[in-house]
Amino acid sequence: MRTRHRLLASLSAAALATAGVVMAAGTAEAANLLTNPDFETGTLSGWNCAAGSGSIVSTPVHGGSNALAGAASGSNIARCAQTVAVQPSTAYTFSGWLRGNFVYLGVNGGTSTWTSSAGNYTRVSISFTTAASQNSAEVYVQGWYGQGTYYADDLSLDGPGGGPGGDTQAPTTPGNVRSTGATANSVSLSWDASTDNVGVTGYDVIREGGATTSVTGTSATVTGLSASTQYRFTVRAKDKAGNLSPASAPVTATTTEGGGGPGPGRFIQAAPYLYLGWGNPPAPADVIRATGVKWFTMAFILAQNGCNPAWDSQRPLLGGTDESAIKAIRAAGGDVVPSIGGWSGNKLGPNCSTAEALAGAYQKVITAYGLKAIDVDIENTDEFESAAVQDRILTALKIVKQNNPGLRTILTFPTLNTGPNSWGNRLIEQSKVLNADIDNFTIMPFNFGGGADMYGNTVKSTNGLKDKVKSVFGLTDAEAYAKVGISGMNNMSDSNENTTTAIWTQIRDWSNANHIGRLSFWAVNRDRPNWDFTRITVGFTG
Known part of the structure; x- marks a missing residue:
């Protein structure tokens, strides 16, 4: 479950690789x-x-x-x-x-x-x-x-590089370079690790005719590409002395068509959280330019003076910093999906007395921004663990979806490491009973306990969600995966679980391999200084 003080969790220090030297047949090249x-x-x-x-x-x-x-x-x-x-x-x-x-x-x-x-x-x-x-x-x-x-x-x-101890031995060539996903403006790659007599310090991903991307792990997302275009890449390993391995075998990858948001056909969304209610939110247009991210999940819309929607129960929908941020995001080529609810605060679900009143509150948000999608983050005892409020939310989402053709609806909720708990199972079952037509069920797979296997538990809990959706709606595995999503937590959680960039890359690659519908994390505010988790998330293609 997501709490506000998670924003204060420690930020990861991005490891920076040093560019190196080609060593072939004992001769140092430039x-x-x-x-x-x-x-x-x-x-x-x-x-x-x-x-x-x-x-x-x-x-x-x-x-x-x-x-x-x-x-x-x-x-x-x-x-x-x-x-x-x-x-x-x-x-x-x-x-x-x-x-x-x-x-x-x-x-x-x-x-x-x-x-x-x-x-x-x-x-x-x-x-x-x-x-x-x-x-x-x-x-x-x-x-x-x-x-x-x-x-x-x-x-x-x-x-030719210098270095300690006169090391002139280059690392071995990276093997099995492969494309693991693409968007309209990015390609994600992975490869097998190189070895070295002293130690590999990083890798250079070279785009033919373009820029080089340096990373410390065995995967990278190359951004700033053009839609519907084929690109060719090679990878080289580096060691501390600056020795550079021979180039890997080349791999080609093609970016997808432009767009990437909700529309006809399958709903796929890579949308990390952006929270303007915390003391130092980033300028979203700068994040877009740096990473190529197209969607943000903007948090949080709560209740103000009863059943009226407002950002954090205090900032107006229009005329404030949130509207300005949304305009800047759209001007930079992105878009937003508001997160309505969350763990704490005064929420619309309990404060709106009927499903019709709640739908009216949702409609104010949809109309204010001309939205393509909304997310209801249903947590805690006041919403998630209340049968009446669950049904009110589901019915309200059914109403706004009928009144706004093409609108996509998302439910985000907590999970066990095996999948939804009894309240999560009820939410999915009632969405079928009430014919709410929810597009995506997204779980938050963290806070399992300190030292948890964040990759293994994320996969296990998401598979548990997939199995529940499959059973309730009578779907195939592929159809059920397409209706589920993951909302993780970058770096350290409240329970001292550390989701590193390497683990998040594994989660992203698994999500692509199983073609789930949505990938998000909490939050861009904590993804400093280099937006590493955002760059990884951009490589989610569903």
């Missing part, structure tokens, strides 16, 4: 040695910017979703530098795309170059050779006094 060279982590990780003068921006960029902005002033040239292990007496090339007045690119103690005035991104490059005993080099970008903000993107330091 590779990008920089950490975070294109700033797609959304942070300055790997870079040291003087006096807080550097920041990450989403526009203007040369490639991908992010770039470096250096705020040069009358007293600060906004120098951003990175120190990299190198080999002695070896040639290197440092290059990148720069924009602004008098933007420098150079190596400390050596050569530099600059662009005097660049209204658009301009490629700049230098070459240098390390000294006979040199094992590290500091490269930098900077502006100049009083010249204003500059931008840098897609930086590269090419040459």
